[in-house]
Amino acid sequence: MKQFFGMSRNGDLKEAARGVTRPQFIMLLSNGDQFEAHVKELEALFPGVPSIGCIGMSYDTKVVEKGVGVIAFSEGVSAAANVLEEVSVMPVKYIDRLEQDVKSVNGTERDTICIDFCTGNDACVLTTIYSVLKRRNISLVGGTGDAGKVSANGRVYEDAVVYGVIKNQNGRVKAYKENIYHQMQNHRFIASGTDKARYILGTLNGRPARQVYQDILKISEQEITTQTFKNPFGKLNGDDTCIVSIKEVQGDALCCFRQVNDSDVLLLLELGDYRAIVKNTIRKIKHDFPNISAVFSVNCLFRYLLFTQEHYMQEYLNEMSALGRHAGLVGYGEHYNNRFVNQSMTCVVFE
Template sequence: MRQFFGKSRSGNLREAVRGLANPEFIMLMSNNNYFDEHVKELEKLYPGVPSIGCIGMCYDTGVVEEGVGVAAFTDGVRVSADVLEQVSTMPVKYISRLEQSVREVGGTGRDTVCIDFCAGNDACVLTTINTVLRRNEIPLVGGTGDAGRVSVNGKVYEDSVAYAIVRNLKGRVKTYKENIYHQLGDYRFIASGTDRAQYKIGALNGRPAKQVYADILHVTDEQILTQTFQNPFGKINGDDTCIISIKEVDGNSLACFRQVNDSDVLILLELGDYQAITRQTIENICRDFPKRSAVFSVNCLFRYKLFSGNNYMEQYLQDMAALGSHAGLVGYGEHYNDRFVNQSMTCVVFE
């Protein structure tokens, strides 16, 4: 299989798809002002081709902050794309669609992946999707788009998750997750006073969450929002750590980008040598896949801000380009199998 990536910083979809012929699957990454228009136009240009889309920045060797980007797979994939609706209340109501997609594609975890673009309630969505994917050990990579809208096969949906079951007919697939943080000290916190709907942490070890964070790191309320780039929270999940980014200060509480529940055990993280870590990820991929057809990744918005602020984003994308055809989405949350993570990179590699 092969991956195509086209972009237009002015938002001209026809410019973005110039040279794209006979696609077998399309991913649209557009902007809030023209998303609906781009969805309709894409379907007219490539009628009947499975597609998913969302609102967000995208990249190959450079980032498209405004405008539109299109990633497409050709020459050797079998794809079924559909949508689970009502993700804020009852995504399981539509689970038969996903079951049908898996049957249509007919793959296994060795050669098949689920790619999703979500409008919200990510943790619940991933739990729901995984009830089907785990039967065939199919991995998942995806992320959260902006403005609460996604698209599937030429139609825009709100409060939904767009997904595609993608089977590589010419080789293997494998998913990866990159974490550039490690534990800071031996801090351990029991969360309480949480608001699951608003993703708020009220207290840590019985003290106001904001005060605990500020006292340890010696930062003001205003500095907390940028300090999370250096020191997010972490939640241990088996042998893995799920990163939890701070979104805003709300009184004495901390609102996060990921749900925290009462009695969850959290740790404090600190930024590692991210350049060395990204080089190691690239080496791991090259070792696992000496020959690669495509890499599609989702990088967190906070990683994008961190890398850009440290003048590393351009170099990072150049380094990733050494893998071959690499493209991706800047997400508001990243999905890795059944996990909803923050400040991470997830990707799928096609042999």
């Protein structure tokens, strides 16, 4: 299969799509002002081609912050694109759509991936989607878009998750997740005083969460929302640690970007040697896939901000491009199988 990436910094979709020939699946990554117009225009340019879209920055060897990016798969994939609506209430109501799409592409663990873009309520959405995918052990990679809007097959949706089920007809696929953080010393907490609906973390080991975070890191309240780039929390999930970013301070509590529940075990994390970790991820992918057709990734907005702050973003994209055709989305939350994570990178590799 082949992956095409085109972009226009001034939001000219025709310019971004120039060079797309006989696409079999398309992803649209647009800006808030032009998203709805771009969705209609893309469908007019490539009628009937399965497509999904969201609002967000895109990249290959450079980042498109305000314009539009187009990622197209061709020459050897079969795909179906669709939507689950009412995700804040009952996404399972539409689950038969996904069941039919998985069946129609005849997806298997070896050669099929599900890519999703979501407007919110990610944890519930992923549990719902994965209830279907796990029957065939199909992996999922995706993320949260901006401004509460997504698209599928030429239509814009709110309160929804859009997805593509993509089968590589010429080889394998595999999903990866990269975490550049590790536990800081022995800081381990039991969460309480949480508000699941508002993603509030009230207390840690019985003390106000804000105060605990400040005391350990010796920072002011004003520094908390940027300190999370280097010191997020980690939520234990079996053998894995799901990263939890801090969004803002609310009194003595912390508002996070993902749900924390009473009695969850949280760790305080610290930034590792991200250059070495990225090199190790690339090494592992090359070992698993001597012949790579394409890599699609989702990088967290906070990773993008951290890498930019550390003057590493361009170097990072250059390193990832050594894998072959690499393109992706800067997301507001990352999806990996049934897990909703923050400050991570998830990707799918096509043989």
